Amino acid sequence: MNLTMKIQNIKNITNLTIDFPLDKGLYAITGENGAGKSTLIACASTVFYWMPMNDYFGRPENASIKFTMGAATRGWVFSNKQWRSKNSDIKMKLRGFYEGSIIFGNRFRNTRFSVIHILDNLKFEDMSIADEFVRENLGEILHNDSDYYKELFILKRAITKAKKLTGDPYFYRTSKGELINQARMSTGENLLISILHSLNILYNKQKQRNDGWPCIVFLDEIELALHASALRRLVLFLKRIAEEIDLAIFFSTHSIELLREIKAQNIYYLQYNVDDSLSINNPCYPAYATRNLYSDDGYGNDMVILVEDDLAKLIIERILIEKNLLQNIRIKVLPTGGWTNTIIMAYDVLSSSLLMKSTKLAVVLDRDIKSEVPAFISNNKKYSGIKLDYLPIKSLEKFLRNNLFVKVNSDLFSLLDNYVFQKNPLNAILREYKRKNKEDDTDGKILYGYLLNELRSMRKDREELIELVVKYIMKNETDELEELIAYLSEKIRD
Known part of the structure; x- marks a missing residue:
């Protein structure tokens, strides 16, 4: 309800x-x-x-x-x-209560000078020992010592009524025997006494009545x-x-x-x-x-995702946006350079408590090394507790080379040719790459360089290329994508 x-x-x-x-x-x-x-x-x-x-x-x-x-x-x-x-x-x-701010609130009802004068002139015999709930928790919260306020007292109700006071004023007797009334206590003491007093009443009502309110x-x-x-x-x-x-x-x-x-x-x-x-x-x-209340230094993010390189970072960021996973959460995607480096860094971050207590850590590697990871972790068992997942594709460079050059994927080719490479046809770029490149390019980095040079000549950036590739992945690489989305969503919820 x-x-x-x-x-x-x-x-x-x-x-x-x-x-x-x-x-x-x-x-x-x-x-x-x-x-x-x-x-x-x-x-x-x-x-x-x-x-x-x-x-x-x-x-x-x-x-x-x-x-x-x-x-x-x-x-x-x-x-x-x-x-x-x-x-x-x-x-x-x-049931419940409200404790107000500096201007309004229960703890400031007896702070008029006329009222303070009355409180200052009350005698010790006008008081009773404060409830244990208030005394012990006040000391525990403010000073980490439940006995700190063992000499805490509350004004007897008859005296409160006779003096026409509101609320239930508290008093603290110092080691020298001096009585300090609540209005003269610190703001922190005043605040907590009011909260604890109201909580004590609420606590007792709930325990005694047990009516389900x-x-x-x-x-x-x-x-x-x-x-x-x-x-x-x-x-x-x-x-x-x-x-x-x-x-x-x-x-x-x-x-x-x-x-x-x-x-x-x-x-x-x-x-x-x-x-x-x-x-x-x-x-x-x-x-x-708190993003607009504090600087980034010292406060960090709600979640950090470690990836291998800058391209993986862009892919993850685009997936987070496309799948609407950035709802009121601050996520930082950090490229670390190589999959073993990524796992090692994840271990260092977790074992050394480098993140805030509330910050979550996720690790996403390129899919092309998925078969190598188990052997690496088996030989380095300290990394076995690290949960990780993989991109929906082997890597952006390998994905582009395999689908545009090794075996042409007509759907992806048409998408990029029509919407990105509008100056020189994509087919012309691929033919030039085939004619000029004589090196081993199984990782696709050389072809990716050709594509980037063409983008620069049109004053476009790689984000435009990546955005379309991610759109294609979301439509066609559904199993791997859903696996990654489930992993990230679980990390966000945990």
Whole structure:
């Protein structure tokens, strides 16, 4: 089941529909600054709360937020200069919470100076020891020490009510006996206390009631307050909690550290288009999602494909495009020079952990050496764990020579003659090659040189030749091609 949200005319979002899966796990909403991540998450939070809508979203004409889950609907509409709730008679059975950004959010509700003054003057007897769930996980996430906040306390509910405070303020007692209230803690401490407090309530409800209600949590740019190491520990903690209570957790983020921990199927990339529309790309791979946020140095790609030479690189790239395998994923094809070099490099990359943890590695060799590879690996058993596949053809040069010269393939010949070699007929080029070349050219490299020279004379490039050859391969070399596509698709999905 999904929670569907439709937004109209709120900030930079004119019209957008998004399905939030309710399956347990971590999900990410990402995109460049100004794409609408925080707006989307803030809109999503209205599924739980009666929000101060004017403060969050202003007074936009014809604005609305509508949620649908099964037969139940819930939402908000701005009309006659005010926001009105609009819900179906069928109750939406959903639990969760929202933790906002720097401006909005639970952790900043008690940060007015008048409130801080009240908190500063409270006594130790006004407090109770904080729940173990909050104390231990706060220390574990922030300091890798579950005992770090063993002196963490929470204000008694009676005192909170008497002082007309909102929420549940926390306090930390230092080794010198000084009480520090939550409003005076660091942003990271404040953030995590609010998240852990809300998670603890949700955790207990799910465990106690066991009524099958789905749970969803929205967190907005939590990386702004956390060091990378703390962020990673938080992500691991949230993965465990999501698994235990069937919780779907959505982050709005542009942190590569966080995105690396989330599978591509759970990443939603918001793209603000030139026509002011907003689109969502899903699935989306981490390096693709951050390609405009970071430089290439140090962040790499979602997948690296090792091939023998530059021609194989061009063939693979064309196949990826033609077969639509480049959906929201960043793939780098690297020629390495010779098939043994390619296998050795693959081993070095894997054994030395030269790629990012989330980057996948594929190896594609020319098909003409397929029979030689087993003996090579048998003699070098350390390479036996490397999974590899082969081009649909022996090599581009051999393929062209075998089909244009050794035994003329009339279909391929006609395709290239009509669409590429329009200055000198292809037959004339082949006759010149036959007349002038006296060397062994079983690998086809000399004939390929003749073809390239003709392309240059017409101010064309080899990509035009390769594009047509790949089109022909896709139509005629189906078995080998499907084998390669299946290999690449499996690597992308893994």
